[in-house]
Amino acid sequence: MTDASSPAMELHPRPTGGEPVPWAFPAPERTDLPNGLKLLRVNRPGQQVIAVEVCVPVPLTAEPEGLEGVAALMVRALSEGTEQHSAEEFAAELERCGATLDAHADHAAIRVSLEVPASRLERGMELLADALRAPAFADAEVERLVRNRLDEIPHELANPARRAAMALSAELFPADSRMSRPRQGSEESVARINPAAVRDFYAAQVRPTGSSVVIVGDFAGVDLDAVVERTLGRWRGEAAAPAVVLPVTADDTGRVVIVDRPGSVQTQVLIGRVGPDRHDMVWPAQLLGVYCLGGTLTSRLDRVLREEKGYTYGMRAFAQVLRSSSAGDGAAMLAISGSVATDVTGPAMADLWQVLRTLAESGLTDDERDVAVRNLVGVAPLRFETAASVASTIADQVDQQLPDDFQAKLYARLAETGTVEATAAAVNAFPVDRLVTVLVGDAGQIAGPLKELGIGEVTVVTA
Amino acid sequence: MGHTATEQHAADGRENAAAGPRVTEHRLANGLRVVLSEDRQTPVAAVCLWYDVGSRHEVPGRTGLAHLFEHLMFQGSAQVPGNGHFELVQSAGGSLNGTTSFERTNYFETMPAHELELALWLEADRMGTLLTALDEESMENQRDVVKNERRQRYDNVPYGTAFERLTAMVYPEGHPYHHTPIGSMADLDAASLEDARAFFRTYYAPGNAVLSVVGDLDTERTLGWIEKYFGSIPAHDGKQPPRDGTLPDITGGDQRQVLVEDVPARALLAAYRLPHDGTRAADAADLALTVLGGGESSRLYNRLVRRDGTAVTAGFGMMRLAGAPSFAWLDVKTSGDAEIPAIEAAVAEELDRFAAEGPTPEEMERAQAQLEREWLDRLSTVAGRADEFCRYAVLFGDPKLALTAVDRILEVTAEEVREIAAARLRTDNRAALVYEPSGGTDGEAAEDEDDVKEQQQ
Numbered sequence: 001m002t003d004a005s006s007p008a009m010e011l012h013p014r015p016t017g018g019e020p021v022p023w024a025f026p027a028p029e030r031t032d033l034p035n036g037l038k039l040l041r042v043n044r045p046g047q048q049v050i051a052v053e054v055c056v057p058v059p060l061t062a063e064p065e066g067l068e069g070v071a072a073l074m075v076r077a078l079s080e081g082t083e084q085h086s087a088e089e090f091a092a093e094l095e096r097c098g099a100t101l102d103a104h105a106d107h108a109a110i111r112v113s114l115e116v117p118a119s120r121l122e123r124g125m126e127l128l129a130d131a132l133r134a135p136a137f138a139d140a141e142v143e144r145l146v147r148n149r150l151d152e153i154p155h156e157l158a159n160p161a162r163r164a165a166m167a168l169s170a171e172l173f174p175a176d177s178r179m180s181r182p183r184q185g186s187e188e189s190v191a192r193i194n195p196a197a198v199r200d201f202y203a204a205q206v207r208p209t210g211s212s213v214v215i216v217g218d219f220a221g222v223d224l225d226a227v228v229e230r231t232l233g234r235w236r237g238e239a240a241a242p243a244v245v246l247p248v249t250a251d252d253t254g255r256v257v258i259v260d261r262p263g264s265v266q267t268q269v270l271i272g273r274v275g276p277d278r279h280d281m282v283w284p285a286q287l288l289g290v291y292c293l294g295g296t297l298t299s300r301l302d303r304v305l306r307e308e309k310g311y312t313y314g315m316r317a318f319a320q321v322l323r324s325s326s327a328g329d330g331a332a333m334l335a336i337s338g339s340v341a342t343d344v345t346g347p348a349m350a351d352l353w354q355v356l357r358t359l360a361e362s363g364l365t366d367d368e369r370d371v372a373v374r375n376l377v378g379v380a381p382l383r384f385e386t387a388a389s390v391a392s393t394i395a396d397q398v399d400q401q402l403p404d405d406f407q408a409k410l411y412a413r414l415a416e417t418g419t420v421e422a423t424a425a426a427v428n429a430f431p432v433d434r435l436v437t438v439l440v441g442d443a444g445q446i447a448g449p450l451k452e453l454g455i456g457e458v459t460v461v462t463a
Numbered sequence: 464m465g466h467t468a469t470e471q472h473a474a475d476g477r478e479n480a481a482a483g484p485r486v487t488e489h490r491l492a493n494g495l496r497v498v499l500s501e502d503r504q505t506p507v508a509a510v511c512l513w514y515d516v517g518s519r520h521e522v523p524g525r526t527g528l529a530h531l532f533e534h535l536m537f538q539g540s541a542q543v544p545g546n547g548h549f550e551l552v553q554s555a556g557g558s559l560n561g562t563t564s565f566e567r568t569n570y571f572e573t574m575p576a577h578e579l580e581l582a583l584w585l586e587a588d589r590m591g592t593l594l595t596a597l598d599e600e601s602m603e604n605q606r607d608v609v610k611n612e613r614r615q616r617y618d619n620v621p622y623g624t625a626f627e628r629l630t631a632m633v634y635p636e637g638h639p640y641h642h643t644p645i646g647s648m649a650d651l652d653a654a655s656l657e658d659a660r661a662f663f664r665t666y667y668a669p670g671n672a673v674l675s676v677v678g679d680l681d682t683e684r685t686l687g688w689i690e691k692y693f694g695s696i697p698a699h700d701g702k703q704p705p706r707d708g709t710l711p712d713i714t715g716g717d718q719r720q721v722l723v724e725d726v727p728a729r730a731l732l733a734a735y736r737l738p739h740d741g742t743r744a745a746d747a748a749d750l751a752l753t754v755l756g757g758g759e760s761s762r763l764y765n766r767l768v769r770r771d772g773t774a775v776t777a778g779f780g781m782m783r784l785a786g787a788p789s790f791a792w793l794d795v796k797t798s799g800d801a802e803i804p805a806i807e808a809a810v811a812e813e814l815d816r817f818a819a820e821g822p823t824p825e826e827m828e829r830a831q832a833q834l835e836r837e838w839l840d841r842l843s844t845v846a847g848r849a850d851e852f853c854r855y856a857v858l859f860g861d862p863k864l865a866l867t868a869v870d871r872i873l874e875v876t877a878e879e880v881r882e883i884a885a886a887r888l889r890t891d892n893r894a895a896l897v898y899e900p901s902g903g904t905d906g907e908a909a910e911d912e913d914d915v916k917e918q919q920q
Contacts, residue, residue: 009591010695018577021506091760098836151775154727310607378556
């Protein structure tokens with residue numbers, strides 16, 4: 001169907017690439033500070049927004065029983081006023097230097113992240129250090145954060161993707177596991193949090209000894225050691241008692257849970273189980289295999305569900321580390337996630353299962369494996385262009401107790417991984433009879449078709 | 464080589480940058496404008512191609528066509544089969560995508576530097592030969608994909624259609640910005656293969672595009688590749704200018720809709736007309752919105768979230784538009800049992816006080832630092848810089864304006880910020896949506912009404 005009305009362009013054969021420029025994930029330089037804090041730095045010329053990640057090794061299991069959410073609330077409260085500034089003043093001071101400060105409490109650790117233009121690094125670091133070493137935790141501010149958190153929960157429950165994630169955790173992990181409950185707590189547990197609980201949790205857990213700080217960016221004209229000494233160097237405290245960490249267990253008996261959301265025009269799909277983390281030898285093969293299954297829109301899932309059938313805007317497979325340690329007792333969540341139109345939910349799930357069965361029966365092709373390697377290895381210099389992306393990956397290595405050269409060596413390991421290993425890892429990651437499926441959607445329309453699929457018992461819960 | 468070149472060494476707007484990036488501009492004989500900028504710090508190169516076509520060019524009954532067409536650009540061309548564009552870029556270690564807005568459609572690839580030529584070849588192949596591959600099967604498939612994109616991003620999430628509703632209130636019926644780029648389900652269903660072909664023939668011309676390449680590249684060699692691959696694409700000039708986007712500075716009335724829907728909390732969302740992008744007044748408006756509602760030291764956040772305790776979130780955003788008035792966007796979600804009249808009264812009080820007194824020097828300093836930081840973030844990647852060069856070339860005729868955008872924001876005075884707030888953030892320039900939770904029972908009825916409304920448009 002040539003457009004005959006206009007003269008054709010001159011066509012040239014597809015160019016072959018030039019010689020790759022050698023690139024390696026940067027090795028952080030380590031320094032131990034007198035206060036017990038470990039400093040990891042990477043100079044990245046040209047990156048004018050400096051990224052600082054503070055890793056405090058406090059897992060969510062350190063929270064007192066019944067106070068789930070106190071860690072998340074405490075880290076939020078770090079930036080709501082210090083000995084120097086009220087909450088409003090502190091926010092204003094941060095914004096005055098063009099800085100952003102975020103804090104999260106996850107299963108593995110607490111993370112406090114600062115990004116600040118290089119020209120205002122010291123001021124940003126002062127504020128970060130004040131937040132960590134001298135937070136005010138004023139009653140009124142903590143009580144406001146509790147109310148805010150309670151206000152946020154209904155919004156999260158109304159969001160199909162968030163609702164699905166919460167339902168999967170509750171289904172997959174035993175009821176007494178911290179992992180079965182929302183990271184930021186439930187309505188009941190958050191309502192029990194008071195200022196004293198926040199202050200106690202901080203006092204017991206947040207210490208420089210055992211913590212690490214990762215700083216990445218353009219250090220031209222910056223005496224980083226002096227800046228760190230004048231800021232985070234003033235943070236004091238002995239090591240906290242290590243929290244008890246239990247092995248991750250999960251029940252991945254194949255089953256389907258439908259969270260009823262009447263009137264939904266789409267069904268949110270989240271299929272998951274627990275599997276190997278980065279300490280496991282299989283990690284590179286799993287990364288490759290899971291990419292081939294659902295890493296992009298040309299992977300197996302989207303080739304059928306999106307590009308052939310048009311059932312979805314996109315369906316992704318991924319592995320996300322939950323908690324990890326050098327003892328090898330960690331785990332990653334292995335999941336498939338996306339949303340499909342309500343009226344094709346049954347056929348879409350049937351196709352999805354068929355994709356998994358075909359993978360198990362026939363395996364990946366060498367070509368798929370080659371493309372995946374070329375992508376995962378080739379995108380590294382793009383992916384790590386900004387200071388923030390380098391800093392967060394190094395901080396993940398710290399939290400997961402991985403060696404500093406883990407990411408740097410991963411690329412050679414990927415290149416050495418063959419099709420057979422990648423296939424085995426993908427099939428082991430998503431065995432068709434060991435998957436917990438959560439669907440957030442209109443149960444009245446989707447429960448029937450799902451029961452006919454035979455992918456496990458179907459339970460409907462009200463949202 | 465059939466192009467003209469100008470060159471300038473400019474400051475890149477980044478602090479501490481010893482010397483600015485080298486930026487050159489060129490034009491091929493077929494009208495394609497080219498912007499090149501070398502930056503050898505990381506072995507990556509970004510290709511960005513802006514076509515001067517967006518949802519404002521769509522005709523009644525075909526809303527969403529520009530965006531649907533963007534999807535079709537990834538379905539193959541003369542030398543690229545099926546999903547080959549994605550496959551080839553990704554297997555070369557690149558990343559890619561495309562987006563559609565009111566005013567433009569952009570396509571971009573970030574490549575390892577040694578694979579830059581491939582991205583140029585791919586973009587040229589689809590600019591020159593898309594119609595040889597475009598077929599009914601791709602059209603039907605991508606129509607379904609886009610309808611699912613609409614469901615996922617707008618129809619299946621609480622408050623998801625607020626932006627679309629506010630847009631329709633701020634830009635009146637018949638105005639090119641009255642509808643949003645995603646389009647309506649009915650129009651997506653109605654789009655035909657012939658519509659798509661005509662859209663390509665009209666708008667996907669070399670003279671209607673700007674190509675920018677930024678990163679670890681050799682300017683002369685890159686220009687040689689661009690000439691080789693794009694140079695023979697025939698010029699054509701079938702494009703009609705978009706419908707006139709001129710509107711009065713203010714809407715002239717306090718429009719208001721109350722929606723009873725299955726949402727988790729009461730909310731007040733509102734929009735205001737603002738000056739066109741590219742003007743000093745637009746920069747002043749951006750600063751005003753930042754002082755009033757950007758971040759956690761803003762006036763509205765301090766008032767509603769911290770002091771009154773009536774809101775869980777409160778803030779302003781700005782959508783800059785060049786071909787019609789820009790758009791301010793207020794978003795307040797209530798806390799607990801707080802009611803909308805209390806929120807509205809507090810917002811009105813803060814806006815009135817700001818209109819009378821303007822920002823304090825400290826507030827100006829903070830707002831300028833925040834906007835400067837946003838620019839540093841945008842310019843921190845080669846892809847971000849390539850996109851900004853295209854933006855300034857397409858919308859304002861000069862890519863190098865991207866390098867001085869921060870300077871212009873820093874020049875704005877507090878009095879200008881007060882003036883623009885007083886002139887625009889007023890009730891006779893407001894479109895408001897009030898959400899009241901239905902408790903989960905009226906959701907379907909509200910959606911049915913929405914369908915009827917879409918069909919009437």
